[in-house]
Amino acid sequence: VKTIGVLTSGGDSPGMNAGIRAVVRSACHHGMQVYGIRRGYQGLIEGDIVPMGPRDVGGIINRGGTILRTARCKEFFEPAGRKTGAEQLMKRGIEGLVVIGGDGSYRGAQALESEHGIKCIGMPGTIDNDIGGTDFTIGFDTALNTALDAIDRLRDTAESHDRLFYVEVMGRRNGFIAMFSAIAGGAEYVLVPETKTSVDDLVESLNNANARGKRSSVIVVAEGDEAGDAATIAKQVAERSVFKEYRVTVIGHLQRGGSPTAFDRILAARLGMRAVQALIEGKTGLMTGVDGRDVVLRPFSDAWERPSRFDPAYAELMQVLAL
């Protein structure tokens, strides 16, 4: 493989730029030609493809979002769309592709590979940490720290006014941001989609906390909790707990932006370099990830067949320390 392309697809996440930089510079280090494909599979189909060199990725390591931009692309679900995409690559002699995105983007890459023989390697980029095959995704740590910063600020005002604060954080399919930010932020309670939420338990826990002398509490809610959003849960609790005054804050898309943390930049750098090496080795159909301290390559299917799960021990830790 002498010529490769790199694209970002699906939802953006902080650290994608650090990933693009790592791919471009690693490839150039090995004397390869690199193309940047703008707007994911949409740009691929349209031929929005530009050569990239080491200087084109200067000054982006600290920037959130993705300089290549990203998109969702309906046509890529169809064989005809993928055929056009493959032709755009072949026209330029691009034999390998690094796809930075989530499991949906890998499904597209897998189809492109099996139908047209383009070698594809994935890098996990999403704030939700909801991709199997890796302990962490690029962007999760930054989003977690943004959520934590919000929790810290809300705690200041909660304590000053003896109030209950609900903080709704991102996480439609899992409670990673919620659980980690709740532990790090010293929250009283956390509600995540992985465990069934009991409003009764929450009410009892808050009443007990009050009896132990706690006059303010922070409750973290993952947006995808099966019991509903933070506002719905807060209303139900207020009807039954001793805490009548409460405030709900939805952090929302603030969690998607911002300068990536050192953790995310280093993760992106390691995975980007590995992705390029994998293409040099002639590998395909794999995603890069971390397993403990190691950078690993796993089949794309791990992304959707092995949903990343947090250890139930975190829930216990949370409960014990909220005393």
Ligand code: ADP
């Ligand atoms: P993510 O990669 O973050 O999971 P999406 O699920 O939105 O994001 O997928 C991004 C893009 O990948 C889609 O807009 C589509 O172009 C492509 N894609 C997703 N699933 C498939 C599939 N089953 N077959 C072909 N392409 C797909």
